[in-house]
Amino acid sequence: MHRAMTGGIIAIVAVALWGVASFFGLPSMVHMELAELAARTGYEVKKVEVRGTDKMDDAPVYTIALGQVDRSMLNVDLSAVQHDIARLSWVKEARVFRRLPETLVVDIIERTPAAVWQYKGLLTLIDESGVVLEPVVPGKQPALPLLIGENANRQAPRFAQLMEAAPALKPTLLGATWVGNRRWDVQFQSGETLALPEGDELAAAALVDFARLDGTHRLLGRGIQRFDMRDPDKFVMRMPKGKTPPAIVDEHRDVTQQPPEPETPASAPQALASRDQG
Template sequence: MRLRRLAIRIVSIRPPRRAGLLATLALFVATGAYGVQRGGHGPALNASLLALGDQAANAAGLKVTGVRLTGNRQMSHEQILEVAGIRPDSSVLFFDADLARERLKANPWLSDATVQKLYPDQIMISVVEREPFALWQRDGRIHVISADGKVIVDHLDARFQHLPLIVGKGAEERAREIVGLLGDHPDVAKSVRAAVLVAERRWTLVLKNGIDVRLPDADLDRAMVDLAKLDAERRIMTRDVAIIDLRVPDRVSVRLTEDAMKAHEAALKERERERARRRALQGQRT
């Protein structure tokens, strides 16, 4: 009986006027939306709708006529506008400041950005750029990095060839450490061509004349003081050596170059022959 009464009520319901037309339109809209989504035309449709909105807003006097930009030194005005998505026909009304800020912060040159809309026709952008800090080489490629190890430029830019060179996996994360150490010891730093991180654990300094200076895992400042003292007393960084090993505290090991080793061996043999001649002469006299 309950089912019968419910059925009678449903049958007796009268649909509103033009319900069929509205349902048909809804079906068409749903079908169109589904087709756009399945066909991947969503971005193009959004761009078209945004362009129409900008045209209408511009006609009402809300066109972007000026952008106040501060904080940029490395990036040009045009580059900032392109990243932020500001076009010649953009309107203040439909400009998405939050999206522009996120796009700017995603750029490797920028660490932060602020974007504000100033009605009726101005946009204000303030950016904080990362400072080029060092050159980082890994797998044969050189990158320009900031102090926090962020890659700013993924190739060698001639503008930054003067920056210190660090090499190896993980070296970018410890850039502050080694660059700061060299800055504290300028007498040593002026002879350094590159700092190589070995096994992500310790540093080896490659001097401009090819000598490798092996630093310890810890107490790097002490090792640099010892190196500077040795160079001041014995000019060790300009001698004919291949490796200066400072890894053991209170002891310095030096390995000669191949040519220096041959010369040293030849000198030892000559000394031995001279001693043999002297012994022979003393034997003849006796």
């Protein structure tokens, strides 16, 4: 017991001296000798504790942190370990610290999945900033909006902001296609497509107008194929063959009808998939 107490005191003194040496910028050899002394008295990495992971696979975090096992606690480069962990796709923030005498603790703040991005036939999970998190297995797609097209993931923050203009439409949303790297086609769960104009302000204004018209005339779920609001003065509807368009009069836009598409439209998920810009 006396030996254990002596070893503990030596380790504490070594840690204190290491801190002093770091503060005053003493030679690295002094650091090494103090670190080795601390390790000999039990102050070396024996355990790794990862906290804060939920949806992500924490195995890569352990792989990085376990690379420090059996190293003196004083020789662990916390900044380097933290940097390597922060580079993992799921990690939004990481903090690594020592819990003396033998544990390296990693605190993780995960990124939150916000949408699925489809491009060139591949599905990937992305967060609200458009950061790619991991591939999505076909058939096991989470209940998140589907963003389609080249660079659609990079537009995810702008699309989320766009939908905030008309929050009443959020529960009806299936996904959206980023068309020509300049504007959105919005797809609803009931199968309709809404073509929005270019530009954030014009697109938001059109979406607000559509939400107003839908609230007044219950447009969604009535079998209409497509709404086109790219022209700020017009509201164009495309009806299936043989179907009568709803009677709509609007003081802000001229309501017109387009000829029906030649073929029966695909179901909503199929329609979105067919419009992959890859």
